[in-house]
Amino acid sequence: MPRHTRARIDLDALRSNFRRARELAPHSASMAVVKADGYGHGLEPVARVLAGETDCLTVATIGEAKRLRDGGIESAIVLLEGVHEAADWSAVSELGLHPVLHSPHQLAGSEALDAEVPVWIKCNTGMNRLGVEPRDVAAFRQRLAFRPGLRVVGLLSHYACADDLRDPMTRRQKECLQRIRRDHPDLQVSLANSAAHFHDPAPDCDWTRPGIMLYGGTPLIGTTGPALGLKPVMSLESRIIAVRDLGAGESVGYGATWVAEAPCRMGIVEIGYGDGYPRHAPSGTPVAVAGQRCKLIGRVSMDMIAVDLSQCPGAEVGAPVELWGHHVGIDEVAGMAGTISYELLTGVSPRVPRVHEGDR
Numbered sequence: 001m002p003r004h005t006r007a008r009i010d011l012d013a014l015r016s017n018f019r020r021a022r023e024l025a026p027h028s029a030s031m032a033v034v035k036a037d038g039y040g041h042g043l044e045p046v047a048r049v050l051a052g053e054t055d056c057l058t059v060a061t062i063g064e065a066k067r068l069r070d071g072g073i074e075s076a077i078v079l080l081e082g083v084h085e086a087a088d089w090s091a092v093s094e095l096g097l098h099p100v101l102h103s104p105h106q107l108a109g110s111e112a113l114d115a116e117v118p119v120w121i122k123c124n125t126g127m128n129r130l131g132v133e134p135r136d137v138a139a140f141r142q143r144l145a146f147r148p149g150l151r152v153v154g155l156l157s158h159y160a161c162a163d164d165l166r167d168p169m170t171r172r173q174k175e176c177l178q179r180i181r182r183d184h185p186d187l188q189v190s191l192a193n194s195a196a197h198f199h200d201p202a203p204d205c206d207w208t209r210p211g212i213m214l215y216g217g218t219p220l221i222g223t224t225g226p227a228l229g230l231k232p233v234m235s236l237e238s239r240i241i242a243v244r245d246l247g248a249g250e251s252v253g254y255g256a257t258w259v260a261e262a263p264c265r266m267g268i269v270e271i272g273y274g275d276g277y278p279r280h281a282p283s284g285t286p287v288a289v290a291g292q293r294c295k296l297i298g299r300v301s302m303d304m305i306a307v308d309l310s311q312c313p314g315a316e317v318g319a320p321v322e323l324w325g326h327h328v329g330i331d332e333v334a335g336m337a338g339t340i341s342y343e344l345l346t347g348v349s350p351r352v353p354r355v356h357e358g359d360r
Contacts, residue, residue: 093113267289268305274303
């Protein structure tokens with residue numbers, strides 16, 4: 001008999017969240033971010049929905065882009081990390097990608113292009129990961145001008161602290177990119193990530209890049225997706241496979257980290273860190289059993305967790321369990337586990353089937 005653990009994906013909610021991003025940045029075009037297997041939701045189904053809504057899709061790797069093309073996706077695709085070696089340029093040309101360039105070493109191999117490729121210049125405005133330094137952007141663009149196969153279409157950068165509405169670094173980064181743009185008024189600019197959609201004033205760049213907000217997770221510190229008008233897209237579900245009564249003083253799970261203070265009823269759920277449920281979720285993390293919020297007890301195992309059924313005394317073997325979704329918010333689980341919704345969503349393992357529902 002197959003396991004009942006699955007990730008239910010609401011494609012209508014995905015579309016609703018994208019339209020929320022549009023409402024928040026009505027004067028900008030959008031690059032919907034579908035990297036990391038559509039943030040764990042399934043690359044091809046997610047991209048098919050968003051392709052009908054967005055101006056462009058973005059991925060991190062050529063492999064992701066190839067999956068989209070093989071899946072019949074014809075939308076423009078921006079390759080966020082660009083090329084890594086000379087041989088990548090043939091794939092970029094063949095797949096019709098728009099790579100992001102952040103270093104001169106990426107130009108090796110581009111001289112062999114037989115068709116024009118649109119490229120973005122990544123500018124380092126303070127994130128200090130990838131990007132051309134502001135003082136070097138003009139020279140880098142001039143170098144690209146000697147590559148007839150490359151056509152620069154825009155300047156791109158990435159906020160480091162936009163999740164904190166009070167952090168002044170966001171303003172400094174925005175001003176830095178604005179100064180660079182003054183020397184390149186013919187180029188488009190992309191800077192706003194999901195968090196920037198919720199800043200005041202609204203993003204005024206040419207292109208925004210909504211990511212986590214499309215999937216219902218919050219991009220801001222101290223709030224949740226639903227509080228920002230976003231709908232949960234993934235519901236991680238399982239079921240109870242055993243129940244037992246515990247006496248006062250009995251412990252549960254590895255390390256005996258949780259001990260019953262009084263007699264209680266416990267359920268075992270067929271999900272664990274092998275499925276992507278966070279191992280560091282502590283006792284007390286909410287879990288919904290038959291729609292009723294209960295609490296995780298004891299350590300998370302590879303294939304199982306235990307829940308206190310005191311709030312759901314009628315639950316029996318086979319009772320449905322939601323780990324996150326509509327009854328338990330993913331941002332709430334992430335906070336309890338000391339992480340972020342991005343990690344939880346992208347960490348759901350391949351052994352968990354994705355069940356896509358809604359209008360595709």
